[in-house]
Amino acid sequence: MSFDTTAKVSITLDQLLLIVDQLSDKEADKVAARLALKRKKDAVARMAAIMGKVKMSPREIARIVEDVRQERYDKRNSEARR
Numbered sequence: 001m002s003f004d005t006t007a008k009v010s011i012t013l014d015q016l017l018l019i020v021d022q023l024s025d026k027e028a029d030k031v032a033a034r035l036a037l038k039r040k041k042d043a044v045a046r047m048a049a050i051m052g053k054v055k056m057s058p059r060e061i062a063r064i065v066e067d068v069r070q071e072r073y074d075k076r077n078s079e080a081r082r
Contacts, residue, residue: 020031054061
């Protein structure tokens with residue numbers, strides 16, 4: 001049996017923002033990095049959930065990705081020539 005002994009403190013978003021405002025730049029960067037990591041993990045989890053439902057081969061997915069890359073490349077080049 002395992003117990004979670006981590007202290008849990010309930011605070012509002014406004015209280016959290018007041019605390020963040022008091023952090024040094026280095027500490028605020030750590031908070032920002034942690035939030036960015038959380039967003040990436042959440043995005044990967046959403047993508048994995050969606051991709052688990054997609055019935056496509058890796059080759060088909062790679063072809064679609066390459067098509068989109070080519071479209072974006074062409075669009076970027078045509079805008080740069082203007």
